[in-house]
Amino acid sequence: MVNERDVFRMMEECNIPRDAKVTVRASIHSIGGIEGGADGLIDALASYLSDGLLLVPTHTWKTVNRDNPIYDVKRTPPCIGTLASAAAFRRDGFRSLHPTHSMTGFGRGAEKYLAGEENAKTPAPVGGALSRLAEENGYVLLIGVGMEQNTFLCAVDEMAESPFPGHLSRKPFDIQIYDHAGRRTLDRGYTPHENAGGSRGFPRFVRPFEATGATVPSSLGLARVVCGNCAAMADVMGRVLSRAERDPLLSKEEITEDLYLD
Numbered sequence: 001m002v003n004e005r006d007v008f009r010m011m012e013e014c015n016i017p018r019d020a021k022v023t024v025r026a027s028i029h030s031i032g033g034i035e036g037g038a039d040g041l042i043d044a045l046a047s048y049l050s051d052g053l054l055l056v057p058t059h060t061w062k063t064v065n066r067d068n069p070i071y072d073v074k075r076t077p078p079c080i081g082t083l084a085s086a087a088a089f090r091r092d093g094f095r096s097l098h099p100t101h102s103m104t105g106f107g108r109g110a111e112k113y114l115a116g117e118e119n120a121k122t123p124a125p126v127g128g129a130l131s132r133l134a135e136e137n138g139y140v141l142l143i144g145v146g147m148e149q150n151t152f153l154c155a156v157d158e159m160a161e162s163p164f165p166g167h168l169s170r171k172p173f174d175i176q177i178y179d180h181a182g183r184r185t186l187d188r189g190y191t192p193h194e195n196a197g198g199s200r201g202f203p204r205f206v207r208p209f210e211a212t213g214a215t216v217p218s219s220l221g222l223a224r225v226v227c228g229n230c231a232a233m234a235d236v237m238g239r240v241l242s243r244a245e246r247d248p249l250l251s252k253e254e255i256t257e258d259l260y261l262d
Helices: 004-013 037-048 082-088 110-114 152-159 199-212 230-243
Strands: 021-026 053-057 070-072 103-106 138-143 173-178 184-190 215-220 223-229
Touching: 004 037, 004 215, 021 037, 021 082, 037 053, 037 082, 037 103, 053 082, 053 110, 082 103, 103 110, 138 230, 152 199, 152 230, 199 215, 199 230, 223 230
Parallel strands: 021 053, 021 138, 070 173
Antiparallel strands: 053 103, 138 223, 173 184, 215 223
């Protein structure tokens, strides 16, 4: 049974500072048993980041859409698994007002870091909570899940202003957002991903990230863990997007070394 000591060991093995900002996606089942389940993992990660910030994605893109354009931060459930469902409504966390790609923050400064997300016009806009991880000592933890669940890469795609079309829809719509006090605002002209955006292509970056040291491996219980440095991942992916002749997120071609090495 995995416990807090095991979580601390994993974080230390990944060289994550105690004051870092860390976003985590995890398959609780893949760990093979953890004290306290999903809540126990959140507690342990938040405890390790005693001077930092834990950010758990609590996305709602599957249910908040053109047919149901309403996001209520206190009631709309996440659509991305057990960890998200545990994090979304905890009293010690602060859930952002991003209508489709919300995150719940744990730690000092969570509310300040996540402020203004209701103004996002896309899933991961430049200057948003996800994109700022590249500038603010940010890390991504993937526990028992693949690179396709690394939502930070959506922010890199938007930051890079990719010349390749098809990642975002051409049909924006308006979303009603209900905040923590029940007040309603309107996010006008919100542009979602086109289908799955480019996330199906994120696994193609596994080798470039590993080769450049942008990600390092670890483990937690039975789960394989990948830890990514956000600034380094942004640098590698941005380089590929600027050099590739075909869209590396949508094509099936291998990302060759000349696209990501100096």
